[in-house]
Amino acid sequence: MIQVIVNGLSVGAFYALVALGYSMVYGIIKLLNFAHGDIYMLGAYVGFVVLGALTSWLSLPTALGLVLVTLVTMALTGGAGVLMERVAYRPIRHAPRLSLLITAVGLSFALEYGVRQIFGPKPSHFPVQIDAGSVNLFGATITTARIIVILVAGVLMVVLSLFVAKTRQGRAMRAIALDAKAARLMGIDVDRTISLVFFIGSALAGAAGVLAGAVYGTIDFLMGFIIGIKAFTAAVIGGIGNLYGAMLGGVALGLLESFGVAWLGGQWRDVFSFLCLILFLTFRPTGILGGRVVERM
Amino acid sequence: MSWLELDAVDVHYGRVQALRQVSLGVEEGEIVALLGNNGAGKSTTLNLISGFVRPSAGALTWQGQDVSRLKPHQLVAQGIVHVPEGRRIFSTMTVQENLLLGGYLVRDPAVIKRRLDQVYDLMPRLQERRGQEGGTLSGGEQQMLAIGRALISAPRLLLLDEPSMGLAPLLVAQVMRIIAAVNQSGMTVFVVEQNAKAALQIAHRAYVLDTGSVSLCGPAADLAQDPRVVEAYLGGA
Numbered sequence: 001m002i003q004v005i006v007n008g009l010s011v012g013a014f015y016a017l018v019a020l021g022y023s024m025v026y027g028i029i030k031l032l033n034f035a036h037g038d039i040y041m042l043g044a045y046v047g048f049v050v051l052g053a054l055t056s057w058l059s060l061p062t063a064l065g066l067v068l069v070t071l072v073t074m075a076l077t078g079g080a081g082v083l084m085e086r087v088a089y090r091p092i093r094h095a096p097r098l099s100l101l102i103t104a105v106g107l108s109f110a111l112e113y114g115v116r117q118i119f120g121p122k123p124s125h126f127p128v129q130i131d132a133g134s135v136n137l138f139g140a141t142i143t144t145a146r147i148i149v150i151l152v153a154g155v156l157m158v159v160l161s162l163f164v165a166k167t168r169q170g171r172a173m174r175a176i177a178l179d180a181k182a183a184r185l186m187g188i189d190v191d192r193t194i195s196l197v198f199f200i201g202s203a204l205a206g207a208a209g210v211l212a213g214a215v216y217g218t219i220d221f222l223m224g225f226i227i228g229i230k231a232f233t234a235a236v237i238g239g240i241g242n243l244y245g246a247m248l249g250g251v252a253l254g255l256l257e258s259f260g261v262a263w264l265g266g267q268w269r270d271v272f273s274f275l276c277l278i279l280f281l282t283f284r285p286t287g288i289l290g291g292r293v294v295e296r297m
Numbered sequence: 298m299s300w301l302e303l304d305a306v307d308v309h310y311g312r313v314q315a316l317r318q319v320s321l322g323v324e325e326g327e328i329v330a331l332l333g334n335n336g337a338g339k340s341t342t343l344n345l346i347s348g349f350v351r352p353s354a355g356a357l358t359w360q361g362q363d364v365s366r367l368k369p370h371q372l373v374a375q376g377i378v379h380v381p382e383g384r385r386i387f388s389t390m391t392v393q394e395n396l397l398l399g400g401y402l403v404r405d406p407a408v409i410k411r412r413l414d415q416v417y418d419l420m421p422r423l424q425e426r427r428g429q430e431g432g433t434l435s436g437g438e439q440q441m442l443a444i445g446r447a448l449i450s451a452p453r454l455l456l457l458d459e460p461s462m463g464l465a466p467l468l469v470a471q472v473m474r475i476i477a478a479v480n481q482s483g484m485t486v487f488v489v490e491q492n493a494k495a496a497l498q499i500a501h502r503a504y505v506l507d508t509g510s511v512s513l514c515g516p517a518a519d520l521a522q523d524p525r526v527v528e529a530y531l532g533g534a
């Protein structure tokens with residue numbers, strides 16, 4: 001039982017980290033960034049390269065190395081997200097929604113097959129794996145890797161919540177989500193703030209990618225596809241555009257899958273998610289926290 | 298040359314011309330009113346000054362500098378702050394958060410604190426409701442909040458778009474008193490109004506806009522007596 005819960009939480013942590021970027025971007029420019037899952041994949045590959053370089057140059061203890069690599073990866077994928085918005089989305093921000101959507105899908109393919117060009121179609125083996133054993137928690141055996149994932153994701157989410165709720169830039173993001181013209185009247189540089197949102201969302205997805213590499217051991221150029229859809233589902237479940245909704249939705253989806261798999265078997269995993277997505281889109285498109293639709297971001 | 302000056306400005310929305318050869322000026326320390334009927338181009342004039350629309354001809358200068366190409370946030374940084382038509386309060390944020398957003402460009406927390414206190418002094422109602430969501434305020438309170446939010450940045454030129462809109466006469470008088478008080482403390486105000494009577498009572502000078510062109514201008518006291526103004530904007534007499 002505890003095993004199932006912890007499994008669910010750790011998978012949910014991945015979903016939540018990726019869903020946050022999805023939801024924040026939607027909140028601020030009403031764009032479903034279908035390339036967002038691929039930033040997660042990009043994060044895994046950036047981590048792969050940086051970790052490879054790092055371990056061949058200097059010998060750091062694994063834990064410290066991983067933290068360092070995660071931070072570097074976050075900076076790089078964050079930058080990639082900013083670039084993506086700058087080059088692909090900003091020029092057509094006021095174009096019909098469909099153009100943006102098609103651009104997003106195109107970007108997704110470009111990222112996937114760009115990485116495939118460089119690293120090949122076969123999965124790569126992550127140079128470092130967190131397999132520092134397991135701990136015994138109330139009779140259940142929990143791998144340390146899962147606990148690390150949950151902790152890292154938890155810390156990142158707390159920091160992000162505080163940032164959005166309390167700081168000047170966080171307030172600016174919420175203001176744009178509510179009324180972009182009024183935000184401009186306050187002296188907020190809307191373009192810069194949107195860049196910041198892409199940076200943060202992409203950095204979180206990048207962190208999730210590195211963690212995934214370190215936990216599961218192999219990475220491939222299509223790994224962002226499924227998680228992109230799962231993160232979208234999580235964002236919808238929580239209420240898309242809502243920060244806390246993304247976290248809640250991610251964790252809820254992780255738990256749901258974990259319990260579903262435990263009771264019915266692994267082949268049901270994705271069925272659960274998509275059933276959830278369809279049910280929510282049909283009966284409650286605003287999600288769990290969507291009662292307050294206006295509290296976007 | 299005036300402190301703020303529009304010189305023979307045209308504005309087009311696509312093929313529709315909203316302003317035609319508009320020239321007007323605002324001097325430091327004044328309250329200047331811009332009157333006119335629905336669709337005359339009053340909001341367009343303010344949106345032009347605050348950087349939301351671009352002139353298709355003519356010049357817009359602020360302290361002698363061409364500012365017609367600056368973006369809205371750059372103009373706020375220059376001290377031109379616009380309280381928009383319909384207030385545009387951040388509805389799910391608290392009164393205090395709305396005010397803090399007004400001080401977005403003010404980096405010093407001590408300065409923000411001092412100005413918050415000043416705004417709360419000027420509008421005690423807002424202080425009582427500081428934790429309440431902006432969207433749940435009454436129309437009059439929202440207008441106060443919109444003005445208070447602009448004041449936090451200590452504008453050098455305050456642009457107000459129909460501050461009396463939708464308010465009961467008593468509240469209109471209260472809002473006008475606040476505008477006059479703010480001006481007394483040294484702030485320059487350019488106010489757009491359909492309520493000519495209220496605006497002419499506090500303004501030093503006024504312009505009348507008629508389908509995109511300035512048709513009259515002069516000291517407010519003179520315009521309030523002018524038969525053309527009385528007939529068209531003060532409901533006969």
Ligand SMILES: Nc1ncnc2c1ncn2[C@@H]1O[C@H](COP(=O)(O)OP(=O)(O)OP(=O)(O)O)[C@@H](O)[C@H]1O
Nearest residue numbers: 310313315333334335336337338339340341342491
């Ligand atoms: N974004 C826009 N696109 C096209 N036309 C516009 C736009 N904004 C204003 N107009 C037109 O420009 C003219 C002037 O509009 P404006 O909003 O400046 O008038 P106003 O004097 O503020 O009116 P009101 O008293 O109703 O607020 C109107 O004919 C209006 O239809």
Ligand SMILES: [Mg+2]
Nearest residue numbers: 339340341382
């Ligand atoms: Mg108007």
